[in-house]
Amino acid sequence: MRVVDSYGWIEYFIDGPLAKKYAPYIEGADTDNTITPTVVVYEVYKRLKRDKSEQTALEAYAQLTRTKIIPLDHDTALGAADVSLATGLAMADAIVYSTGKSHSAEIITSDSHLKGLEGVRFID
Numbered sequence: 354m355r356v357v358d359s360y361g362w363i364e365y366f367i368d369g370p371l372a373k374k375y376a377p378y379i380e381g382a383d384t385d386n387t388i389t390p391t392v393v394v395y396e397v398y399k400r401l402k403r404d405k406s407e408q409t410a411l412e413a414y415a416q417l418t419r420t421k422i423i424p425l426d427h428d429t430a431l432g433a434a435d436v437s438l439a440t441g442l443a444m445a446d447a448i449v450y451s452t453g454k455s456h457s458a459e460i461i462t463s464d465s466h467l468k469g470l471e472g473v474r475f476i477d
Contacts, residue, residue, distance in 0.1 A: 355387055356453040357420075358462035359396035359445070361476065366401055366413045371463055374476050378461050379416060387420040390429075390452040392445045394422065423452050442466055 402410035437447035453460040
């Protein structure tokens with residue numbers, strides 16, 4: 354199981370320099386291999402709508418819904434708070450990391466805040 358962090362989804366949909374490296378993770382994402390924390394849905398939709406277009410944001414959302422969306426519940430919120438306190442991660446990063454850990458999922462990202470953490474595959 355894996356989590357593609359917001360960074361990867363955005364990079365793919367803006368056709369950024371790392372888009373080709375994220376393509377296999379995005380194009381092959383489904384409920385059998387990828388989970389998506391709800392905060393990723395928020396971040397991806399907001400950023401793409403602001404920086405590209407509503408159409409691009411909706412296309413990304415359609416791809417995201419092919420994955421298993423994991424809502425933020427109280428257990429995950431508490432786990433994310435503990436992760437944030439231990440690592441200094443900001444709220445969204447801590448939620449993504451904690452969600453991945455609680456589902457034994459590898460986190461795929463290029464977010465430097467997550468680089469070097471256990472269970473993170475850093476794309477550069």
